[in-house]
Amino acid sequence: MSEPQILIIRSVSFQQLDQNLPKLQEAFPGARIALLTHAHGVRQAEKYRAIHRVLAYPFKEGFHYRRRAADMKREQFDAVVIPVTNLSGTGFFNVLLFSLTIPSKRRFVCNMVSDIWEVSASRIIWMGVRHLLFQAVSSILSLLLGIFAVLFLPFGLKRLSKNK
Secondary structure (H helix, E strand, C coil): CCCCEEEEECCCCHHHHHHHHHHHHHHCCCCEEEEEEEHHHHHHHCCCCCEEEEEEECCCCCCECCECCHHHHHCCEEEEEEECCCCCCCCCHHHHHHHCCCCEEEEEEECCCCCEEECCHHHHHHHHHHHHHHHHHHHHHHHHHHHHHHHHHHHHHHHHHHHC
16 A cells, blocks of 8 residues: 655745644544745755655745646645644635645645644535625625615715714
8 A cells, every 4th residue: 555645835935844744644643744835945845854856836826716737737735734823714615615726536625723624615615605705794884874875874974064
């Protein structure tokens, strides 16, 4: 049986990666770990003994599902790990969504205290749908409050100026 192939998408500092790597090795014993990082982090990432291969993300911008790493399409990983800099993983939706562009059997989040949990593709998509719904409701409420303010604020201000 071959060694499990794990990809870490580096969206955190190397200091946090230092903290997460031992726990990831423990969670995935015997795995061959690859790390996807931006070009400016490649040299530093190559210094890690635990990392067997470093892949450079070909864009300067942040990870995004529309900016796919073309050479990643040929890869097949047993798991993709997304480290996050908080406890819940919120704020890393772009990286979670980007992880769906990489062929993998499973996806995991590893938080700042190295808790590791699996996140399914359907859950990632649901997060996006929920985000869009909240954004739509927020926009509609803002529009309604704006209309209300424009229509009724002049009357309220007029009444205040009469009372003085």
